[in-house]
Amino acid sequence: MKFESVRQWQGTADALTKELKHQIKHLRLSVEPPALRTVRAWRAKQLLSQPKGEEFGFRQILEGLATILLLKKGWTLAAIAQVLPSFSADTLELQILAEAQGQDPTWLPTITTTSLPLPTGHRPPTDLAEDAVVLLAQGIIRQYDRVLPGQQIVRQEDSTLPPELYQAMCKLGRLYIEEGQCDRAACVHTVLDNARYPLGSERWGLGIFSQSDFRFSNATIIDPDLRVPTSDCAEIANLSSGFGENNVIEHRLYTDLCDATQRLGGRRQHKAYTALRELFGRYSLIGQRQLFDYLVDNDLTPLQGMILDNFFDLVPDIWLIDGLANRCAHCGTLMRPHPNNRLFSEGRCPIRQCIGHELPKVSEKLDPNEDILRIAKPQILTYWTGPAIDELAIFDTARQNGLDAELYPESDLCDIAINEKVIGIDAKSYTSPVTLALRLNRSIGGLIYYRRRILAVSDRLIEDNPSYISTLKSTLDKKGDAASLEIMSVSSVIEFLQKIPYANQT
Structure with missing residues (x-):
């Protein structure tokens, strides 16, 4: 066994630091050993359960090896501290050895319950349905991680599917059968295609999903046009204790962006973060010369290579219409050719916040012969460009009204800050009010630092679901930080900002 020689080991923080370095080398783990100061910090944060x-x-x-491995996967220290106590030493050992052998373990802790089984031996349908959805969200994120590098494809083979996705399909199949239907979840391609539609829609055809008390009925797991996991998917996936945020695409992008801007140091770091997020929001379709000018104007040239490689793709010829790249008048991104040429003769915007709410309209046609054209990656469009429609509308209104407004302050404490820490505003575009509430119940994020905390809900979501805000409020914890939030529509926030020309005195 790999750990036989250290089962009775004892030592100081310094000795532990040296032992971790030795074990990393011995197990051939592709991670950096921690410094003594880091080990002491982990002890202070209770990641190490030293009596x-x-x-x-x-x-x-x-615990030290597990922390190093999970940090590499993108977990936060808070998430690691929460999940480590749920692992036995034997389980931790197996997980670490699996990592050493390149097996990519799930790091899902064993959860024990004391609830009694039902007399029939069947779980309540709602519980089974919720478990199926959580597993589906987790499985889709893991599957997406596998196909993203372009070396794997989705195949109908149990041995290659993420176990979460396979288990979700089994549970979904059981739900169909128990409702007297044919199993419509036996094909992974069908399940993934259905995931582009709300769970409570006719596309899924499950009665349990469309019930009024099923909390995920409005959730869409995969973006219907960009084919990436949605924000709802990320939140639902993280409901299960121990599921790592390393598999959440938004978290990885955020980490990449923060890592890059932190290298600039000091206040320059925060200015760089804001400039890049504003770039993705306003100019997701951009000519290379304009992009380089933007980087120069915002003192971002040291990050030029990383920005091009990590956040932008070249515009493919197949997305051109009559040889030109059509820019959406509402969000500024690239409009794509659509089979319904009569309705979308100049293309259709792929951004969810535009589709179905704005008539297709082109603001500009760019010629690829005049400049190299670049488009933000699909994940950027999903997580930052789409939500930025509301964020920039609020920010621009505040500035036009003469308010002291800052966009994405201190590397994203909130979306818009008014008069430094007086008012903090976060705009949200989760399709499901329940998944948004679940996230806020866990943490309201950087809004905690502001005296007045405003949550702005997209008007488009309220148009689709008039009870969105009431459902959100009813699901939020009535005590704690979530109870301090003011919930408003984006249009109400804009109206509020227009009425407070002296908000700096608030």
Whole structure:
């Protein structure tokens, strides 16, 4: 066994630091060993369960290795501290050895319950349906991670499917059968195609999903046009204790962006973050010369290579219409050719916040012969460009009204800050009010630092679901930080800002 020689090990923080370095080398883990200062910080944050007044032991070696591996996957220290206590030493050892062998373990902790089984041996349908949806969200994120590099495809083989996705299909199949229907979840391609539609829609055809008390009925798991996991998918996937945020695409992009801007140091870091997020919001379709000018104007040239490689793609010829790239008048992104040429003769915008709410309209036609054209990657369009429609509308209104407004302050404490820490505003575009509430119940994020905390809900979502805000409010915790939020529509926030020309005195 790999750990036989250290099962009785004990030592100081310095000795633990050296032992972790030795084990990383011994197990051939492709991670960097922590410094002594880092190990002490982990102890302070309770990632290492060292009993007070005692030396470190074998358990802390396992916890240290697990922390290093999970940090590499993108987990936050808070998430790691929450999940590590749920693992036994034996389970931690197996997970670490699986990582050493390149097996990509799920790092899902064992969850025990004391609830009694139902007399029939069947779980309540709602519980089964919710479990199926959580597993489906997790499986889709893991499957997306596998196909993203372009080296794998989705195949109908149990051995290659993420276990979460396979288990979700089994549970979905059971739901169909128990409702007296044919199993419509046996084909992974059908399931993934259906995931582009709200769970409560006719496309899924499950009665349990469309019931009024099923909390995920409005959720859409895959963006219907951009084919990437949605924000709803990320939130639902993280409901299960121990599921790592490394598999959430938005978190990875955010980490990449923060890592790059942090290298600039100090206040320059925050200015760079704001400039890049504003770039993705206003200029997701951009000529290369304009992009380079933007980087120069915002002192971002040191990040030029990373920005081109990580956040933008070249515009393919197949997305041109009559040889030109048509820019959407509403969000500024590239409009794509559509089979319904009569309705979308100049293309259709792929951004969810535009589709179905704005008539197709072209603001500009760019000639690829005059400049190299670039388009933000699909993940950027989904997580940042689409939501930025509302964020920039609020920010621009505040500035036009003479308010002291800052966009994405301090690397995204909130979306818009008014008069430094007086008012913080976050605009949200989750299709499901329940998944948004679940996230806010866990944490309201950087809004905690503001005296007045406003949550702005997209008017487009309220048009589709008039009870959105009431459902959101009813699901929020009545105590704690979530209870301090003011919930308003984006149009109401804009109207509010237009009426407070002296908001700087608020």
